[in-house]
Amino acid sequence: MDFEKLLEQWKIYYYSQLIMALFEITALVLAIIYMRKYKIGKLFILYIAFDFCIFLIDSLLVTNVAISKNLKSIFVGLSNTTIALIELLVYYYYFSQVLHNRNIKKALILISLVFTVIVFIHLATRFYFITNRFTYVTNLIGVMEFILLLTPCIFYFFQLFKNISGIPLSQRPSFWIVTGIFLFSIISIPFYLTDSFIHKSHLNYYNILAATLFYLPFSINFIFLSKAFLCKKPLTI
Numbered sequence: 001m002d003f004e005k006l007l008e009q010w011k012i013y014y015y016s017q018l019i020m021a022l023f024e025i026t027a028l029v030l031a032i033i034y035m036r037k038y039k040i041g042k043l044f045i046l047y048i049a050f051d052f053c054i055f056l057i058d059s060l061l062v063t064n065v066a067i068s069k070n071l072k073s074i075f076v077g078l079s080n081t082t083i084a085l086i087e088l089l090v091y092y093y094y095f096s097q098v099l100h101n102r103n104i105k106k107a108l109i110l111i112s113l114v115f116t117v118i119v120f121i122h123l124a125t126r127f128y129f130i131t132n133r134f135t136y137v138t139n140l141i142g143v144m145e146f147i148l149l150l151t152p153c154i155f156y157f158f159q160l161f162k163n164i165s166g167i168p169l170s171q172r173p174s175f176w177i178v179t180g181i182f183l184f185s186i187i188s189i190p191f192y193l194t195d196s197f198i199h200k201s202h203l204n205y206y207n208i209l210a211a212t213l214f215y216l217p218f219s220i221n222f223i224f225l226s227k228a229f230l231c232k233k234p235l236t237i
Contacts, residue, residue, distance in 0.1 A: 002063040005065075006062060009059075014207070014208070016212075016215035020055075023219045027222040027225045028048045030229040032045055046090075047086055074134065078122075080142065081123065087145065088148060092109075092112050096109075097236045098174050100159060111148055122138070149184075176224045176225070176228035180220060180225055181221065183217065183224070184218065187220070191209060191210065191214045
């Protein structure tokens with residue numbers, strides 16, 4: 001590994017990648033310590049660990065000059081889509097445990113199946129039978145995931161304020177998790193919608209855009225997950 005090249009990569013993104021990684025490791029450690037005995041906790045551990053492994057592989061690819069930029073781009077696109085699928089499935093399972101409406105739960109299952117099919121088609125064909133704009137399709141799937149995550153978040157907030165509980169919000173893991181998902185999704189959408197355009201037409205602004213609208217939302221999500229784990233309560237409360 002060329003550490004100088006890796007440090008240069010971190011520097012041009014204002015060390016947002018390194019900051020995100022530190023928050024992700026923190027969330028993973030806390031999940032292992034406090035949540036490993038719960039089923040949903042184990043799913044969060046798998047999700048965070050997988051995402052961190054992809055981050056490490058991506059870091060290795062960046063420092064390897066023998067790998068072409070096109071191959072790196074394909075890996076990033078396919079790995080991001082895979083993470084999006086795992087992310088949505090884990091969070092949808094979580095929502096199925098905290099939302100009380102049966103119709104919503106059935107809708108979550110149906111949406112999960114449809115999104116899974118879309119992702120597998122993308123992984124297998126990259127949708128080249130429709131368009132050769134690989135990055136555009138990848139970003140579109142990302143936007144789709146975030147919109148699908150925002151919807152159950154809104155249902156959760158309605159349910160939360162409709163059903164009064166004696167437990168303060170600051171001590172409710174579900175509040176921190178869902179709020180983290182909501183902020184993560186709503187901040188990330190602008191990046192995925194403008195990624196290709198900014199990269200081609202305003203490259204000077206791309207690094208700051210990626211730092212604030214891509215890596216920052218991930219960091220926020222891991223911070224809120226960590227706070228939820230520190231409540232030391234079942235995550236569905």
